Amino acid sequence: MLDRLAHDLRTRHPDRPAVLAHTRLGGTRVRIRRGELAALADTCAVALNARGLGQDTTLGLALRPGPRALAVMLAAHRLGLRIAVLDPTAGPDVLAARLALARPDLVLADAAAQAVAGWARPLARRADLALPPLELLGPVATLGRRLPGCAPRLRVGRFGASVPSIPGSDAPARDTDAVIVFTSGTTASPRAVVHSRGGLATGLRTVGELVDPRPGSVVLGGTFFVLVPALSAGAAVALPAREPAALARQLSRLTPAHTYLTPPQLRAALGAGARFTGQVWTGSAPADATLLRRVKQAGADRAWGVYALTELFPAAAVEEAEKSAFTGPGDLVGAPLPGVRTALAPDGELLLGGPGARHRYLGEEPDPWVRTGDLATLDPDGRIVLGGRLKDMVLRRAENIYPGLYEPSLHLPGVELAVLVGVPDGDGDERLVALVQPSPGTDPRQLRAALAGPLARMGSARPDAVLFGRVPLAGRSRKPDRAAASARCARELAG
Known part of the structure; x- marks a missing residue:
């Protein structure tokens, strides 16, 4: 795709816009x-x-x-x-x-x-x-x-x-190294994902086939995996405005055929009254069915959650209707995309492989399987259902509790974001706390009453406390910062 793009930019409508930017006055410029x-x-x-x-x-x-x-x-x-x-x-x-x-x-x-x-x-x-x-x-x-x-x-x-x-x-x-992307690790021991040229090409091709942008259309998004497939198909790419109100105006003016925003960006845009068009894609952080449903209620034809990792992008995708119809425990993220292989480790960790997976970690030997760090099950149709992060496990009264198995049930109307975290309680035990971030304008008393049913259905995993407040986010993808959320809950409980 990169070879074709380099050629097509010169020969296919070279005078057409490639990248659009949002102006301070609310307009669009080339x-x-x-x-x-x-x-x-x-x-x-x-x-x-x-x-x-x-x-x-x-x-x-x-x-x-x-x-x-x-x-x-x-x-x-x-x-x-x-x-x-x-x-x-x-x-x-x-x-x-x-x-x-x-x-x-x-x-x-x-x-x-x-x-x-x-x-x-x-x-x-x-x-x-x-x-x-x-x-x-x-x-x-x-x-x-x-x-x-x-x-x-x-x-x-x-x-x-x-x-x-x-x-x-x-x-x-030969299939040489194409890109190094740093991921987990510490300052003393950083870890880097190495993608080969062939693996990168496979990932870009998978995105192109999944999204299928059309020539002359507008795609809103700013990542490499959005830019290359869109431009290769002959579409123009608009870089998203940073401020929610400006982003809402941008969506209204451009009416993009495809929009890619992270879940925090979607929530902020919805809070600013944004209206969507075409198909909306979100990933890089968990996206529950409620968020996808709100996007469709705001005008989108379809709303997709994309399951992806730095080591394999993308791995699976699910549309709102399919996700909303899922009633089992855990978080349905969809069927593996073409070429993606799945397996489960003895401890339940999801393993992924395929031609689009990373070649290796820098300084390490190649490994055909990517350890996702996610607990998962595979339903009879082969769809991936996540059950939480291995490292997010909370140990309470000798019971292992995986937050991702229960957090989807907390995302009711009126809930912007919710996480379950462990708070140290002495002797190596933990208290399980739900930190719930209400949507703007939600009555906390009504929301607490609405949460009573889902909390009762959590059985032995029912949290010891439910706190209302903003869920801390971290990183460029703005994922929930569980360590910061745990520290915040500890301070509030102590007070």
């Missing part, structure tokens, strides 16, 4: 056109090749999602080098540890992410961006606007500039 994106990818390839990068070298990428990041990915694919994705929001210490593991030959970074001195430092802090001091990064180049104190710019030339031949620019025949 961020970059298809031909311009192809030219930017060409000049990035020339510039990177001039810096000595080619097959089997590593490029660190500390850029926010957008046209520049996509152009660099296309250039990297053309040159046969691998990309190490360096999240600028992870913090300097974490990034320094990841850099030591990946050892990139060159780091491309946003000016704001590099802001290590002068007036640019407050800008970076407001954007939650930071990198270690430049001397710890190794060779660094700035892509885009350069601010005081930043590394020299990568000279990528102008749109439409002639591109000389690049030695070794043909895509490698």
